[in-house]
Amino acid sequence: MVGKGFYFCMSTSLVSNLNDKYQFKHFAWIIVLIASIIQMVGSTIRNVFGVMVEPMSETFNWSQGEIGLGYAIAALCTALFSPIAGILGDIFGAKRTMIFGTFLFLIGMILTANSSTIFEFYFSYGIVLGIAQSIYLVPIVPAVVGWFKRGTGIGTGSMMVAWSVGPALSIQALAICFENFGWQNTFLIFGIFGTLIIFACLLFFSDSPEKKGVKPYGWIKTDLKSEKSSMIWSKINQKLIFKTDSFWHLVNIHFWGCVGHAVILVAVIPMAVNQGLSLVQASGILSIIAVVSIISRFGAPIIGDKYGSKPIIFLSFLGQGLSVLILLGANSIFDFYLFAILFGLPYGGEGTVIPVINKQYFGIFPMGTTYGWQLFGAGIGMAIGGFIPGILFDISGSYTLAIWVSSISSLWGALIVLMLKKTDNEIVEYSPD
């Protein structure tokens, strides 16, 4: 009895200490939870693809290349629409923009379910759902950052975990649905349920603490009472951000980082199978990367927030660029799994610190447009990195060139990171208008 009482007291005081430290009852955590759910549902758009290639190919007799072009169109549309999604988020607010995105998501899912020609599929999946995804990815992240006066790292880190957990859950659910209901009904089910879930989440969502009438997370009494948690977006001030080197460097860095990991994510399974691993063993590489990256997705923004984001981004790029070189000599399951662990850590930390560094550089100014441009760079990088390995394999008969392209891209990105300014102070002096 004494032991039980002791443990009960210990756990109660632990919960109380944690609550004091992280203010679990603060509304910012509800915003983080909502953002995570929205990102998980939004990620379905991409994750559904791998599962639907085979059934679509069987139903319509389309080649894998023809269906693959749908994915490329969606990726390109997401990239091209990201800056616009960011501007919409800054002008109309994340909530209204996402309501618009949810309508697009529902229309896109219904149209895709009813596609009977390849061009209908390109329009519904490639264009409509591609745009919907950019709306789910871009405005929500700056909105979450705006809810944190301090502790931005732990807020964004918690949300970024959804990028790993979401695909793991949705792929399984999608595979089960495809098997039981067929791909058309699965699209309808996910479209309708996804829309209902997002609308329910958006009912509780608020763009900023000021709109909700509360103080941002981490606000303390010594903060000036007049200090706002966010500014109103203006063209003049956005232009001041465009005039900094760091803004362009961050777009560029995102591009090279995404080329670096897209090559690997696309090529590592065929690479492992070529070296004699079974498909199940090879799939384990991606699973390990997904699991290991959860640690750095969560941890990197916290460390970046506390000690400066520049070193974290640099180490992530360096780690990503060097770890892929293991693949040059990999020929056993141990080699590939070791690679997955060493690659997964920097890969997870590479992009998730960006919202934190944005806040360190650009302060409380709405960063939807800025973040949208950064995701534009990322999207183009993913699209280019995705098609490079296949072509290089066709030409050379091996993945060696693709590995070098990946490594050099990440190391070049690391070099550009060194050109970034220190994150001690904001780098823009905004106009009062």
Place this chain on the structure above:
Amino acid sequence: MNTYPLRGLGMIFLTILFSIILLIYIGAEFSEYRISERMKNGQNVDLWWERGFISVCPLH
């Protein structure tokens, strides 16, 4: 703070330039590979974009 982000835009320009050079080189290499594969099967037709890549690339 700069009045004009020369370094940032310069690096973006380098990225675009490098990507175009890589695209042309890989495109030309891929075109050459496709043409030679078809030649093996006795087909002599090449496509406009294959000819385009090869004529633009100075190394092919």
